[in-house]
Amino acid sequence: MSTLRSIALFGSFLLGSGCGTSAPPQTFDACVAPPKLTAPNPMYVWTPNAIRLASQRLGERVYAVYDSNAASHSKAGVPLATSGGFVVGDNGVLLVESMINRQLFCQMIALVRAETEKPITHVINTSSHGDHSFGNAFLPAGVHIVQHQRTAAYIAEHFQEDVAFMKMNFGADQGLDELHPVAADTLVSDQTPFVVDLGGVEVTARYYGFGQTGGDLFVHVPAQKVLWTGNSLVAAQPAVPWLLAGHAQEVSTTLAQVRASLPADTVVVPGHDHPTGAHGFDFSVNYLNTLLSEVGAAKGRGLSVEQTVAAVSMPSFQGYKIWDWIHKAVNVPGTYAELAR
Numbered sequence: 001m002s003t004l005r006s007i008a009l010f011g012s013f014l015l016g017s018g019c020g021t022s023a024p025p026q027t028f029d030a031c032v033a034p035p036k037l038t039a040p041n042p043m044y045v046w047t048p049n050a051i052r053l054a055s056q057r058l059g060e061r062v063y064a065v066y067d068s069n070a071a072s073h074s075k076a077g078v079p080l081a082t083s084g085g086f087v088v089g090d091n092g093v094l095l096v097e098s099m100i101n102r103q104l105f106c107q108m109i110a111l112v113r114a115e116t117e118k119p120i121t122h123v124i125n126t127s128s129h130g131d132h133s134f135g136n137a138f139l140p141a142g143v144h145i146v147q148h149q150r151t152a153a154y155i156a157e158h159f160q161e162d163v164a165f166m167k168m169n170f171g172a173d174q175g176l177d178e179l180h181p182v183a184a185d186t187l188v189s190d191q192t193p194f195v196v197d198l199g200g201v202e203v204t205a206r207y208y209g210f211g212q213t214g215g216d217l218f219v220h221v222p223a224q225k226v227l228w229t230g231n232s233l234v235a236a237q238p239a240v241p242w243l244l245a246g247h248a249q250e251v252s253t254t255l256a257q258v259r260a261s262l263p264a265d266t267v268v269v270p271g272h273d274h275p276t277g278a279h280g281f282d283f284s285v286n287y288l289n290t291l292l293s294e295v296g297a298a299k300g301r302g303l304s305v306e307q308t309v310a311a312v313s314m315p316s317f318q319g320y321k322i323w324d325w326i327h328k329a330v331n332v333p334g335t336y337a338e339l340a341r
């Protein structure tokens with residue numbers, strides 16, 4: 001695909017990003033050293049330092065950034081690294097997500113610099129999860145960070161817990177010890193979206209309801225019909241939602257509501273996948289509704305949680321490589337506990 005770009009990564013060029021005007025160039029001191037890529041470690045869900053990111057132009061001024069393995073891994077149900085993107089306005093660049101560690105943050109910055117010398121002025125984190133927000137630690141001063149107010153509160157109170165969770169699933173050798181929390185500059189409420197005009201292009205970040213964390217934002221460029229979902233929609237079929245904080249019914253309602261609000265030809269960038277269409281929501285919504293129905297029925301028959309995990313096998317939804325963890329160990333027991341209340 002001609003619009004797909006992945007680049008050789010040499011950190012030194014990131015130092016000089018001036019445009020020849022009077023404004024001093026924006027520098028990324030965190031990205032001076034060349035990245036150290038490693039081989040994937042099969043013990044991890046995905047290995048941050050083995051990931052190569054690619055960018056794809058989705059429309060005028062709008063780019064997705066995602067795992068360069070997406071074309072082969074997505075359909076096969078192999079978990080992919082965090083997706084994000086950027087929007088280029090006349091006045092500056094807005095990043096969607098800042099990635100999990102220095103290496104991936106710096107790849108993202110390099111992909112921006114491959115398209116524009118304009119300064120990065122905003123970052124929106126779609127949730128508190130570190131793979132979407134840890135890279136904030138590497139931003140230069142003056143970049144405006146936007147989060148939902150519950151995301152900001154969670155990061156302030158639980159940062160080290162999230163680092164521990166990420167180290168457990170993505171490795172203790174992936175550079176997560178050098179991180180620190182960064183306070184957001186703008187907090188988005190449930191009722192009032194964030195709206196910014198970057199100069200010739202408007203971006204919004206809106207809360208639609210519980211998605212995965214209770215502070216999930218959907219980032220939209222209405223004029224180009226591009227939507228980032230964060231982890232609320234982790235990936236297209238055969239991936240299923242990670243209900244790490246439960247709330248299956250609310251997640252289903254949120255996803256269906258967002259889907260219904262979109263023009264049919266919207267390009268959707270899931271939290272961990274390459275771009276798909278609005279139909280990309282349907283498998284996750286159907287999965288959640290079937291999960292709720294079957295777990296409820298099993299409970300109605302008086303089954304224990306272990307018996308319910310065995311009974312709710314949902315064969316037509318299988319195919320995700322981490323099904324045994326997400327479905328059997330997280331989603332079914334969590335939903336059983338919630339329905340039992």
Ligand SMILES: [Zn+2]
Nearest residue numbers: 129131231271
């Ligand atoms: Zn994520």
